[in-house]
Amino acid sequence: MHEKIIGRRYLRELFGAIGIYALILTAAIVSGRALPEGPVRTLVLASPVIGIALAAWAIVRHMRRVDEFIRQSTLENLAIAAALTAGLTLTYGFLETAGFPRLSMFTIWPLMGASWLVTGLVRGYSFK
Numbered sequence: 001m002h003e004k005i006i007g008r009r010y011l012r013e014l015f016g017a018i019g020i021y022a023l024i025l026t027a028a029i030v031s032g033r034a035l036p037e038g039p040v041r042t043l044v045l046a047s048p049v050i051g052i053a054l055a056a057w058a059i060v061r062h063m064r065r066v067d068e069f070i071r072q073s074t075l076e077n078l079a080i081a082a083a084l085t086a087g088l089t090l091t092y093g094f095l096e097t098a099g100f101p102r103l104s105m106f107t108i109w110p111l112m113g114a115s116w117l118v119t120g121l122v123r124g125y126s127f128k
Contacts, residue, residue: 021051
């Protein structure tokens, strides 16, 4: 039961941070593009990092709350996902030199997240 309470709290904090990120991102894109180039525009367009920092804070808090088994399983899954992501991005980097289209850095995190999810599912991690 304790794990369910921790899990619910984590999801509330994480999705709250994602919601804040989405709101700031939308505001930054709408207002930032109209601003003249300069430090104010740069700050406005970089402001979604606030939501990212809140999400990171939620993840750190969650990792401190869970028991050792879940912490170890989660970190192992993350390490495997990081290795997969590194291998895939390096491979694609070589393919770019062969003429494949360049990808934005924005593709890395979705790839990392998908790798983490698949790793957890393959390893039988419980998402309860």
